Amino acid sequence: MRRLLAVLITTGLLSGCASPVQDPAGTWINQAAIDAAVEGGNLREALLAYGPNLEWQIDSQRQLASFSNGFERGEGNLTQAQDGRYRVHFYGDYQEWLSLSKAELIQAQSDTWPEQRFTRAAAISTPPPPGSSFEHALYSAYLGGTWLIKEGLGEGGLVLFQPDGTLQGMPGAERYALCLAGDCAAMSGEFDSIWLQLGEQGQTWLFEREGEQMRIFEALNRAQIDEMPDYSKGQQRWLLERK
Incomplete structure (x- = not known):
């Protein structure tokens, strides 16, 4: 009986290590838009097809999330729902839903935006200005x-x-x-x-x-x-x- 209990505890610990709670904190960029621009050449078409949002910055500790679309920036309060998704509530009483899937941050389809997918940008010690991580990645790939x-x-x-x-x-x-x-x-x-x-x-x-x-x-x-x-x-x- 003791042996069985030990095996069950060990299995539980291992499964816990294999499925850590993911933290969305950091900067996420719309890599699909960059790839489409590089492949197709037309920048505006790529941004319209895979945007309009180009970057998310998430501060889990302060419970804040902000997006940039290359022209404007919006910041909202971040809360986690019971199903694991993240709700971003903006001034004016509208909201967006974010979720993590493997290496992607997914912005759910809403009345305002289509579904969009983002990949995590390289972490740096000082958070960059909103939108600049996407711009740097785009400029490197598109005009590098x-x-x-x-x-x-x-x-x-x-x-x-x-x-x-x-x-x-x-x-x-x-x-x-x-x-x-x-x-x-x-x-x-x-x-x-x-x-x-x-x-x-x-x-x-x-x-x-x-x-x-x-x-x-x-x-x-x-x-x-x-x-x-x-x-x-x-x-x-x-x-x-x-x-």
Whole structure:
């Protein structure tokens, strides 16, 4: 009898070790959107297909959860339900439900969003600004590597898009930002857009990325002076090719 009891206790301990309680704390990014953008080339289509939320940050100790969609940030109170799911309650009395499945954080389908899946970002000692983990991962995958200027100003030179938004080798620019959502997306419509900046001055450009090539075009504003800009594709200014 004693032997049987010992076996049962040991089995219980082992099963407990095999199924630890998962903690959702940390930063989670929409890796599916990044993968789709890299594979298909069109950034806006990928974000619309797998978004709109791009990142979750969860602070279990403070019972807070926040999301970023590339334009706005929402923060709510985090509580765990009896079934193991996590409820995020936002100001204005609406809520989202999160759950853990293996290595994924799943945001359940709701009246506001479709189901979305997120993977945990690498942990760092200081929590990054909301949305920056997704941006860094996107910039690395989508624009990482060395690009050759095949056509345009600086032809023959090499360009590096760094994950932190700095830019090397691009004539007339030292920083860049991809448009993910919000006003910049509304202004560029069906086109992907990129902001190129030198010092305090910058402007919007439209681009098309296909495989290892990226074409950058002037953004022509079709709107009146008192209206929100409405950009269309103008003259091609650069053709870049990833080496």
